[in-house]
Amino acid sequence: MLANHPESHRLERWVHKTLLAGLIVSALLLAPGLTLAFSRDQPRPEGRPPSSASLIRGAFEGDGAAMLYLGLLALMATPVLRVVALALGWGLEGERRFSAVALAVLGMLALGLVIGVG
Numbered sequence: 001m002l003a004n005h006p007e008s009h010r011l012e013r014w015v016h017k018t019l020l021a022g023l024i025v026s027a028l029l030l031a032p033g034l035t036l037a038f039s040r041d042q043p044r045p046e047g048r049p050p051s052s053a054s055l056i057r058g059a060f061e062g063d064g065a066a067m068l069y070l071g072l073l074a075l076m077a078t079p080v081l082r083v084v085a086l087a088l089g090w091g092l093e094g095e096r097r098f099s100a101v102a103l104a105v106l107g108m109l110a111l112g113l114v115i116g117v118g
Helices: 007-039 052-060 064-093 096-117
Strands: none
Touching: 007 064, 052 064, 064 096
């Protein structure tokens, strides 16, 4: 059973570290992004979001809106990375059924992204 495996504690730590890293990265982008956007009285962005390259360039140039976009993207990517960690962890533990379910969830997320952005 999965709960009795010593590796399950390792998997729990992987998932915990993944979620914590996503939270920290998003907070490190959102807090200064909000500060810069408000202190510079930047208007709210309208229209389609900029490309990833321009967001990264803007964040390095101190653009608060770009930092906010990147922080929100990091926050949205965190649960996806959690599912990736679970799929890998269960696969390494030999839990094929759980791993297959996690991979199916990843497939549905990818399909939703393609359909939503498409």
